[in-house]
Amino acid sequence: MLWYLLGLGVLLLLLVTVWSSQNKLKFEWSNLERLIVASNPKAPEGTVKYITHIDATTKPPTKYKLDEPEDITIGPMEVTGTVMALKLPGDEVKGGPLGAETPERKRVNFSVDRSPNEDRLADLLAENGIENWKYEMPPSQLLAYLPVLVLTGMFVMLMIVMLRRMGGAGSPMAFGRSRGKLIAQDDIEVTFDDVAGIEEAVDELREVVDFLKNPERYHRLGGRIPKGVLLVGPPGTGKTLLAKAVAGEAGVPFFSLSGSDFVEMFVGVGAARVRDMFLQAEQRAPCIVFIDELDALGKTRGSGQIGGHDEREQTLNALLVEMDGFGTNSGIIIMAATNRPETLDPALLRPGRFDRHVLVDRPDVGGREEILEVHLQKIKVDEDVNVKQVAAITSGFVGADLANIVNEAALLAARNGKKAVGMKELNEAVERSSAGLEKKSRIMQPEEKLRVAYHESGHALVAYSLPNTDPVHKVSIIPRGLAALGYTMQRPEQDRFLMTKSELESRIQVLLAGTVAEEMVFEDISSGAQNDLERATEIARSMVMDFGMSRLGRVNFRE
16 A cells, blocks of 8 residues: 555646646746836836747747746745736748737746846846845755655655565575564464364363463472474364364464475575574463474485485574473474375474474274365265264264365255255265266276276185175265276274284285286276286285295394
8 A cells, every 4th residue: 555655646746746847937037137128117108018938849849028027036046027918910930930819918927047146136126116126045955855755755655665565585685584474372273172083182282371371380399391392294174273272272372384485495494484483482471383394304304315414403503592492481382294104304303392292193993084074064964874874984084074064065065956965975075085086977988998897806806705804885876086087985883993914815806806806707808907907916016025024034124
């Protein structure tokens, strides 16, 4: 808004300047002297009472008859006043043809530049009996430089606005400033009630909340609360949500930023941002500072491919120094999240820094049920929805996947004109998340459809017949995703954390059953088993190289 106001002010100033210059006659000093002499009221009869002036600034030039000067003001730089002017019709003068206008006599303003040596104007006015004039005192130093000061002030204001706008992320003016986003305690609406499926992690962090609420109880006993809490787990398990819930429960401000926000191409910028982040945190203590994707900042030093000093290592050193610099009683809790803890520098994980590690793992079937119930509360759900069944068929899904499934189901219900979300929409959302979107528009030849049907039937038949396989949930020959022409969906009845040799062999048999069925029926195989062969080969390779399930013995061959 300030940009527009400043621009409008400059435009108005230019318009006033141009308008005033266009509505004022300007002529030479000699013409002013002639005008004063011609306007003498005591001049003899027959004396010419006017002068002729040609305004060459117009196109074509205009000829005027001037007389009766009044309100003459003698200033330090110019002489101004009014004069009766009469435009004369066409006549040829030097400089071009005169404007052919109807004669019109009116009073106009005039100005004449005055040099400091021309001081005899007052005497000339007195000699010719002109009394309507005055002196204009020279302006003060402030008034003399007022236009320059106004323009300078406007320029400074423009620069301030530009620098403020350039102060955002990525600008040269904000290199040393932290990019952390501050969320005030009144704006944090997330609590532990919004976190489901990770009860162990919540229980670990309740102690941090209690310290932020009642620090005196710990100080009285001499206890030391952890400075840093590292949340470790796969993507989408709710690490950021858990950190916000801690801040919401404790009622303290929350700084949120990513590890990549500290990394910059200029040397020293990352370290400056670390120092600025801790400075802001100290000013708002007690508070929580959350660093997402810590592995972008805290990788093991010396692991770079290029020798020499690395800017990222300098930033990490600054973080280590700052974490040692503030005391346990400062009220600042550093929380960070990563899904690659093995890449972090050991100095970052030692006691006194990130000395508490909280695992935020994939939820089990009970946790998935709790997460689904939290998200289903936000939409209209039909009475036939079985949350336990949806939780059972979403093995391996994380909280972000489950939230996306509920949202997809709501969109499908709205698209189909339904008033509530039912099991049909939830099952379709699960299939979309697992296998991709349906490609109903993909045209397949009848013989290809038949081959795909036999292929998927082979998977389903063997999976149904073998004892150590997951139950078949659905078989389809409708193309989905980028390459799948059909699929056989198996869903475990319960979460499994170990696989026996016979179960892995059964999985290989189910994967190879599709291409075997094609060969038995058509006496030929197709390229549709590519993904099946890749997955079967990977299982077989892991059995031999990782699990010791071969005739070579119980040896791990993986480098």
